[in-house]
Amino acid sequence: MSVLNEAHLLAEAPAPGRECGDCTACCIVLEQVELRKPMRCACEHIIRDGCRIYSERPQGCRNFNCLWLRGALPADVSYRPDHLGVLLDAYRRAGTGELRVAALEVWSGAFETPQARAVIEAMAECRSLDLSYRDGTWETCEPSRR
Numbered sequence: 001m002s003v004l005n006e007a008h009l010l011a012e013a014p015a016p017g018r019e020c021g022d023c024t025a026c027c028i029v030l031e032q033v034e035l036r037k038p039m040r041c042a043c044e045h046i047i048r049d050g051c052r053i054y055s056e057r058p059q060g061c062r063n064f065n066c067l068w069l070r071g072a073l074p075a076d077v078s079y080r081p082d083h084l085g086v087l088l089d090a091y092r093r094a095g096t097g098e099l100r101v102a103a104l105e106v107w108s109g110a111f112e113t114p115q116a117r118a119v120i121e122a123m124a125e126c127r128s129l130d131l132s133y134r135d136g137t138w139e140t141c142e143p144s145r146r
Contacts, residue, residue, distance in 0.1 A: 008072040009090040015071025022050045025081030029104045034058035085110025104132040
């Protein structure tokens, strides 16, 4: 059973009814060049209820939509990155155009929680999944060969 809606992997906008709200997972794990924020470091603009500069955030922040926002994951808030502990993204690799899916751990150990492990295993049944651990290490889960 796949939890992934493949038709929304590369959607350019949030799915209807989905918004960041108080989720700041991307503000923690992603690099943000315009703000000179390195990967895996919390942005200085994070506040209790989200992003202090959300309405004026840089274009790089505006352009990013995780797979939950795009509608590629179930709408249930438990799949939102700040609840799941995993930020999922899909992109085309520069040069080859290969479609890749990446999972970035929001906090140490998040990949080992039952729900995150179930999502990762379900996704790895049908496609390669690049895992980025909080400590900076990477691993690739390949589709199961039955």
